[in-house]
Amino acid sequence: MINYTIKNTNSFFKKDFGLYLYIMIKVVIIGGGNLATHLATTFQHTDEVNLIQVYNRSLASISHFSSFCAVTDLMSEIMTADVYICAVSDSAITDVQEKMMPSTGIFVHTSGAVSIDVLKGDHIGVFYPLQSFTKGKVVNFKSIPICIEAKNNADILLLKKLASAISDQVYKINSEQRKMLHIAAVFVNNFVNHLYKIGEDICVENEIPFEILQPIIEETAKKIKEISPTEAQTGPAKRADINTLALHEKELDMNKLTIYKLLTNAILKNR
Amino acid sequence: MINYTIKNTNSFFKKDFGLYLYIMIKVVIIGGGNLATHLATTFQHTDEVNLIQVYNRSLASISHFSSFCAVTDLMSEIMTADVYICAVSDSAITDVQEKMMPSTGIFVHTSGAVSIDVLKGDHIGVFYPLQSFTKGKVVNFKSIPICIEAKNNADILLLKKLASAISDQVYKINSEQRKMLHIAAVFVNNFVNHLYKIGEDICVENEIPFEILQPIIEETAKKIKEISPTEAQTGPAKRADINTLALHEKELDMNKLTIYKLLTNAILKNR
Numbered sequence: 001m002i003n004y005t006i007k008n009t010n011s012f013f014k015k016d017f018g019l020y021l022y023i024m025i026k027v028v029i030i031g032g033g034n035l036a037t038h039l040a041t042t043f044q045h046t047d048e049v050n051l052i053q054v055y056n057r058s059l060a061s062i063s064h065f066s067s068f069c070a071v072t073d074l075m076s077e078i079m080t081a082d083v084y085i086c087a088v089s090d091s092a093i094t095d096v097q098e099k100m101m102p103s104t105g106i107f108v109h110t111s112g113a114v115s116i117d118v119l120k121g122d123h124i125g126v127f128y129p130l131q132s133f134t135k136g137k138v139v140n141f142k143s144i145p146i147c148i149e150a151k152n153n154a155d156i157l158l159l160k161k162l163a164s165a166i167s168d169q170v171y172k173i174n175s176e177q178r179k180m181l182h183i184a185a186v187f188v189n190n191f192v193n194h195l196y197k198i199g200e201d202i203c204v205e206n207e208i209p210f211e212i213l214q215p216i217i218e219e220t221a222k223k224i225k226e227i228s229p230t231e232a233q234t235g236p237a238k239r240a241d242i243n244t245l246a247l248h249e250k251e252l253d254m255n256k257l258t259i260y261k262l263l264t265n266a267i268l269k270n271r
Numbered sequence: 272m273i274n275y276t277i278k279n280t281n282s283f284f285k286k287d288f289g290l291y292l293y294i295m296i297k298v299v300i301i302g303g304g305n306l307a308t309h310l311a312t313t314f315q316h317t318d319e320v321n322l323i324q325v326y327n328r329s330l331a332s333i334s335h336f337s338s339f340c341a342v343t344d345l346m347s348e349i350m351t352a353d354v355y356i357c358a359v360s361d362s363a364i365t366d367v368q369e370k371m372m373p374s375t376g377i378f379v380h381t382s383g384a385v386s387i388d389v390l391k392g393d394h395i396g397v398f399y400p401l402q403s404f405t406k407g408k409v410v411n412f413k414s415i416p417i418c419i420e421a422k423n424n425a426d427i428l429l430l431k432k433l434a435s436a437i438s439d440q441v442y443k444i445n446s447e448q449r450k451m452l453h454i455a456a457v458f459v460n461n462f463v464n465h466l467y468k469i470g471e472d473i474c475v476e477n478e479i480p481f482e483i484l485q486p487i488i489e490e491t492a493k494k495i496k497e498i499s500p501t502e503a504q505t506g507p508a509k510r511a512d513i514n515t516l517a518l519h520e521k522e523l524d525m526n527k528l529t530i531y532k533l534l535t536n537a538i539l540k541n542r
Contacts, residue, residue, distance in 0.1 A: 203455055
């Protein structure tokens with residue numbers, strides 16, 4: 001069922017002063033957004049992966065890939081691959097699979113929030129890199145966890161091989177866990193970022209350079225690699241320092257105050 | 272008014288193959304907590320600073336400093352210094368100053384939340400390092416911003432010299448700004464840490480290793496050094512992805528749900 005390609009690669013030729021045969025995984029990427037772009041760029045430089053094609057409904061955002069792989073905006077032209085990575089918006093996943101209907105290979109989506117069960121067939125799966133991708137910002141996949149899921153062991157092994165080719169952190173995570181992991185990521189990424197925004201707003205309103213907050217932001221993020229967030233907690237709420245809490249509440253507008261009170265109470269309850 | 276000490280130091284003697292005279296700032300630290308301990312340890316290794324004494328109401332937590340400076344638990348024994356750094360809890364600051372009443376030098380507190388105006392006299396000030404200190408964790412003050420405040424220029428200059436001896440980031444910040452900066456720090460440190468705790472709880476409840484979230488936590492913190500938090504925002508709320516938001520809300524208990532809804536609405540409003 002799995003259709004490997006056998007190829008020479010220059011890197012090993014150089015290293016071993018001889019011919020080395022590689023088993024490369026043939027990949028087609030579907031999509032032209034941030035994740036599709038970052039994956040295509042990374043696969044291009046990965047010996048174990050042969051990115052043969054990128055599909056997108058418009059060619060404009062994928063035409064720059066044509067120097068190293070095929071690009072197309074026609075479903076009918078999608079080539080035969082070992083893995084089809086569908087990196088499109090959550091709501092478009094089922095539609096893409098229905099229209100494509102690959103006869104060989106595994107079809108995987110890349111979403112944190114979507115269950116494997118929306119896909120049809122046996123050779124289906126999930127290839128979910130847990131990171132927040134920004135257009136134009138270079139990404140090193142080595143330290144990005146990739147969560148994989150499939151319906152059978154052979155497919156899991158192939159996805160594991162593909163994920164391990166670009167990342168040092170590969171986890172087998174089922175759909176239920178992935179949904180919860182995605183929610184957790186919303187708390188520690190999107191919501192945390194909103195608190196950074198409030199911090200920046202307070203700085204701007206008071207003519208304080210926001211850069212003063214950056215060292216404490218970095219330290220807060222680093223600290224929980226060594227101790228748990230519960231142990232790491234400090235501040236007026238943790239100390240139940242009622243005077244400081246009252247002083248702070250007097251200074252905040254309604255939007256910030258509502259968030260301040262809710263999170264303060266949550267920390268107070270956790271003491 | 273400022274009483275410098277002139278001393279030989281071995282470091283310069285070695286470097287210049289000759290005698291070098293240093294003007295060192297004589298410092299007394301008051302307190303035995305985290306910040307007092309980190310400051311004392313750092314000053315000990317700082318050529319420009321002569322830490323002459325640490326005072327605390329109990330000797331137990333400061334006795335280990337006796338190998339390189341005087342320690343005391345008697346106010347009457349506090350030595351004459353250029354700067355007295357009062358690193359005690361917010362509520363104890365005025366009491367300490369009243370009991371001590373130094374006749375020379377500047378008396379500074381180290382609090383984010385307390386105004387300079389709670390101190391009496393002219394030679395008063397604030398020396399506020401903006402970081403979250405953990406007992407036992409080594410601190411590199413070089414990258415910790417220190418916010419200074421005083422009543423006259425000569426005192427500002429001395430505090431700037433002292434702060435610059437240990438940190439590369441020294442800011443003149445008045446009491447009103449410092450209060451707001453402290454509130455901003457509660458948002459980006461204490462509240463952010465609570466969101467990490469929720470992330471960890473969700474992982475534990477679903478048998479997911481918390482380490483999967485650490486790369487996205489670090490990336491979220493790093494990203495805002497390059498782009499503003501508003502530009503950096505991603506996720507279902509930013510996309511107004513109503514389906515995912517509804518899916519997430521179904522999964523959360525009341526405590527987490529209240530926080531999820533409030534922060535989601537805040538991001539939705541900000542789009």
